[in-house]
Amino acid sequence: MKHLFNITFFILSTFVLLFIIIPLVGLFSGVGWNGLMSSFLDAEIIRSVLLTMKISFLGTCLILFTGLPLAYLIARNNFRGKSIIESIIDIPVMIPHTAAGIALLMAFNRGVMKSFFDFVGIQFIDTEAGIMIAMMFLSSPFLINGAKEGFKNVDPKLENVARTLGAGRFSVFFRVVLPNAKKDIINGMLMMWSRGLGEFGAVVIIAYHPMIAPVLIYDRFNSYGLSYSAPVAAVMIAVSLTTFLMIRGLNNRKRA
Numbered sequence: 001m002k003h004l005f006n007i008t009f010f011i012l013s014t015f016v017l018l019f020i021i022i023p024l025v026g027l028f029s030g031v032g033w034n035g036l037m038s039s040f041l042d043a044e045i046i047r048s049v050l051l052t053m054k055i056s057f058l059g060t061c062l063i064l065f066t067g068l069p070l071a072y073l074i075a076r077n078n079f080r081g082k083s084i085i086e087s088i089i090d091i092p093v094m095i096p097h098t099a100a101g102i103a104l105l106m107a108f109n110r111g112v113m114k115s116f117f118d119f120v121g122i123q124f125i126d127t128e129a130g131i132m133i134a135m136m137f138l139s140s141p142f143l144i145n146g147a148k149e150g151f152k153n154v155d156p157k158l159e160n161v162a163r164t165l166g167a168g169r170f171s172v173f174f175r176v177v178l179p180n181a182k183k184d185i186i187n188g189m190l191m192m193w194s195r196g197l198g199e200f201g202a203v204v205i206i207a208y209h210p211m212i213a214p215v216l217i218y219d220r221f222n223s224y225g226l227s228y229s230a231p232v233a234a235v236m237i238a239v240s241l242t243t244f245l246m247i248r249g250l251n252n253r254k255r256a
Helices: 002-039 043-076 082-094 097-108 111-120 128-152 156-164 169-197 201-206 213-224 226-255
Strands: none
Touching (some): 043 128, 043 213, 097 128, 128 201, 169 226, 201 213
């Protein structure tokens, strides 16, 4: 029975891994080594990939600053309406991305919000700011939920001991809680950053230009077909995957 269990799980695991790997192998084999290398010399492709990575990273940093307090409060407190707040955090994951783009467009490009941002000099239509709010809205749950689980794994007794030794609440948070929850927070940041890299539906409604990589892939596919869009996808995946594996590897090495 033990061997049957292991064999069954091995077969099922192999199936899902192949389901993920085969399309990637097909993409890179279809583009070819020469096509991939020439794409890395295409200024438009590299510009769009770097723009995508930059905006997603900046959005991740902004949610890190504003989302950690929310994650901590949820992890450490039980209060009426907690399940409602957790559901609100998860809403962006559930709704269609085009619907999210319409919601953001209506929220930030009309009424009081538009007047306020016009006053401070921020525009969202066809700007990097518009791309950022689309990425942030749809990927923020990954960071907040990851940080929440990390805070839950930190024993409250550590905080209590630090408090009895005279440390203040802010000192305890930054010197005790954050270091112990760091690996989960970093993993949450990676998930949010990587999810932002692939955002298309909401971005294309708010900011078709400047073109991030997913929009460029769509634009080239519509205009020129598969042979012109596949190299962009290959470069985007190669750069994102390399960066992701490096950061994840360093994080896991520190944890070990």
